[in-house]
Amino acid sequence: xxxxxxxxxxxxxxxxxxxxxxxxxxxxFATNHKDIGTMYLLFAGLMFFIGGMxxxxxxxxxxxxxxxxxxxxxxxxxxxxxxxxxxFGAVMPAWTGLANWQIPLQVGAPDMALPRLNNFSFxxxxxxxxxxxxxxxxxxxxxxxxxxxxxxxxxxxxxxxxMVIFAIHLMGASSILGAINVIVTIMNMRAPGMTLLRMPxxxxxxLITAYLLIAVMPVLAGAVTMxxxxxxxxxxxxxxxxxxxxxxxxxxxxFFGHPEVYILILPAFGIVSEIIPAFARKPIFGYEAxxxxxxxxxxxSFIVWAHHMFTVGMPLAGQLFFMLSTMLIAIPTGVKVxxxxxxxxxxxxxFEPPMLFALSFLFLFTIxxxxxxxxxxxxxxxxxxxxxxxxxxxxxxxxxxxxxxIMAGVYYWLPKWTSKMYDLKLATIHFWxxxxxxxxxxxxxxxxxLAGMPRRIPDYATQFTDWNMVSSIGAFGFGxxxxxxxxxxxxxxxxxxxxxxxxxxxxxxxxxxxxxxxxYHTWEDPPSAELIARxxxx
Amino acid sequence: xxxxxxxxxxxxxQAERRRRVKRTALLLGLVAGxxxxxxxxxxxxxSQH
Numbered sequence: 152x153x154x155x156x157x158x159x160x161x162x163x164x165x166x167x168x169x170x171x172x173x174x175x176x177x178x179x180f181a182t183n184h185k186d187i188g189t190m191y192l193l194f195a196g197l198m199f200f201i202g203g204m205x206x207x208x209x210x211x212x213x214x215x216x217x218x219x220x221x222x223x224x225x226x227x228x229x230x231x232x233x234x235x236x237x238x239f240g241a242v243m244p245a246w247t248g249l250a251n252w253q254i255p256l257q258v259g260a261p262d263m264a265l266p267r268l269n270n271f272s273f274x275x276x277x278x279x280x281x282x283x284x285x286x287x288x289x290x291x292x293x294x295x296x297x298x299x300x301x302x303x304x305x306x307x308x309x310x311x312x313x314m315v316i317f318a319i320h321l322m323g324a325s326s327i328l329g330a331i332n333v334i335v336t337i338m339n340m341r342a343p344g345m346t347l348l349r350m351p352x353x354x355x356x357x358l359i360t361a362y363l364l365i366a367v368m369p370v371l372a373g374a375v376t377m378x379x380x381x382x383x384x385x386x387x388x389x390x391x392x393x394x395x396x397x398x399x400x401x402x403x404x405x406f407f408g409h410p411e412v413y414i415l416i417l418p419a420f421g422i423v424s425e426i427i428p429a430f431a432r433k434p435i436f437g438y439e440a441x442x443x444x445x446x447x448x449x450x451x452s453f454i455v456w457a458h459h460m461f462t463v464g465m466p467l468a469g470q471l472f473f474m475l476s477t478m479l480i481a482i483p484t485g486v487k488v489x490x491x492x493x494x495x496x497x498x499x500x501x502f503e504p505p506m507l508f509a510l511s512f513l514f515l516f517t518i519x520x521x522x523x524x525x526x527x528x529x530x531x532x533x534x535x536x537x538x539x540x541x542x543x544x545x546x547x548x549x550x551x552x553x554x555x556x557i558m559a560g561v562y563y564w565l566p567k568w569t570s571k572m573y574d575l576k577l578a579t580i581h582f583w584x585x586x587x588x589x590x591x592x593x594x595x596x597x598x599x600x601l602a603g604m605p606r607r608i609p610d611y612a613t614q615f616t617d618w619n620m621v622s623s624i625g626a627f628g629f630g631x632x633x634x635x636x637x638x639x640x641x642x643x644x645x646x647x648x649x650x651x652x653x654x655x656x657x658x659x660x661x662x663x664x665x666x667x668x669x670x671y672h673t674w675e676d677p678p679s680a681e682l683i684a685r686x687x688x689x
Numbered sequence: 690x691x692x693x694x695x696x697x698x699x700x701x702x703q704a705e706r707r708r709r710v711k712r713t714a715l716l717l718g719l720v721a722g723x724x725x726x727x728x729x730x731x732x733x734x735x736s737q738h
Binding site for chain 1: 697698706709710713714717718720721722723724725726727728729732733735736737
């Protein structure tokens with residue numbers, strides 16, 4: 152059975168008092184968590200396709216050696232902007248969108264704790280990304296020094312520099328406000344009886360992610376503020392001529408940057424921990440261990456930052472510390488992979504699109520984890536640093552890791568959000584095309600990196616041609632197959648068949664106890680202890 | 690029966706929850722602000738060496 156078409160809808164909730172505004176006011180002045188969640192997800196989708204177009208330009212240029220389509224400055228601008236759009240525009244807003252939709256539903260809260268702040272933190276984003284995108288058109292072009300913004304290179308950039316810094320400040324403010332809202336909601340708005348250790352793992356993963364955000368986004372903001380004052384106000388925080396230290400910027404950046412990686416991936420752990428039990432029809436194996444593993448990963452993410460900069464020349468003791476602390480992360484990550492596998496052991500699995508994407512995550516994210524372990528080894532990293540091996544590593548973590556689990560989450564909850572079932576066959580095709588092409592795209596980049604091809608260059612030596620061609624073909628295939636995703640969602644909203652309130656027979660959690668279509672306002676009266684106990688299937 | 694009015698919060702409980710929401714939000718905002726200022730101060734003193 153593809154999905155549970157016989158489950159009864161829990162009717163009788165307050166569908167009659169859906170006082171929702173209409174027209175543009177509903178969206179511009181939105182305070183409803185579902186509307187804001189939808190806006191975040193649509194925005195993330197738009198950024199995903201803009202960032203994806205930039206990736207297509209990069210891969211078209213790299214299809215063969217020599218300069219084909221763009222000049223090197225524009226190429227470097229594309230690599231920089233692609234990263235900024237995908238990280239801050241696509242993945243992070245997609246997680247915030249999912250958090251907005253799901254956290255109040257899953258903890259039995261009527262809405263996010265601070266709805267107006269929620270509206271504000273969303274509407275900052277379109278302005279930030281309009282500013283960032285418009286830098287392409289200023290004299291000298293957009294930022295081209297890489298998303299890491301290392302001085303002194305970034306200080307020698309085009310006239311777009313202050314616009315980029317302003318845009319990053321806005322993105323940071325949006326993320327911090329969103330994180331405050333998530334923590335305040337989870338800590339104060341849970342229904343009576345929804346204890347911390349009864350919360351769904353998606354909520355847990357987001358709670359920990361939000362703490363990470365509050366700790367590190369201000370650090371990025373501080374770093375880019377100092378870049379700004381170095382550039383315009385004569386300070387020398389990172390200018391060696393005035394007593395500053397450019398390597399200090401790298402330390403500060405990666406003190407933000409490494410936890411940022413976990414900000415992008417921890418909610419994925421939460422989503423996969425929701426989906427695998429639902430389609431394995433078994434409670435998650437080791438619920439508490441999963442919570443402690445996420446918390447351990449979050450803690451460890453603060454003490455590994457310098458593994459991104461082994462080659463700057465740090466003391467041996469520092470290299471050893473950061474190498475070993477990085478390797479420690481494999482332990483809680485291993486606990487999670489083991490528990491997901493143990494959940495599936497001797498279960499009655501079915502393979503609907505959310506489960507397919509979750510399983511793909513499990514295999515391919517693990518490949519990204521293993522290449523991460525290779526990069527953690529100091530002497531090996533001296534060889535791999537700044538090569539395509541690193542590009543392959545983090546794309547395995549972020550595309551089949553973060554992006555696939557966002558798609559898994561959307562495919563899992565879409566029937567709840569729309570009360571309609573999407574085209575399962577088309578979604579399965581979307582899954583297979585994505586999984587095949589993502590490997591064609593990124594796996595050859597391991598070989599290119601090991602052979603010594605450096606990253607962030609528009610041209611390369613001819614011995615790298617074959618694998619670059621394969622990688623570019625994979626990129627075009629992956630890019631085209633993603634067009635199916637918005638089409639499937641649009642088709643579902645327009646003409647999907649009605650879905651029952653519990654769309655998947657193995658799904659547990661408070662959101663599935665609500666009727667379909669979902670009332671505009673939910674859990675205005677908190678759920679009963681009985682419902683909470685039934686929802687907490689672990 | 691998705692909702693349970695018996696489980697609904699009283700007016701006093703709701704007021705207390707509003708206070709907790711405000712307090713938690715302000716505290717977290719303060720933490721974020723401290724990290725922002727703290728790292729700038731830290732870098733300033735580091736660049737004096």
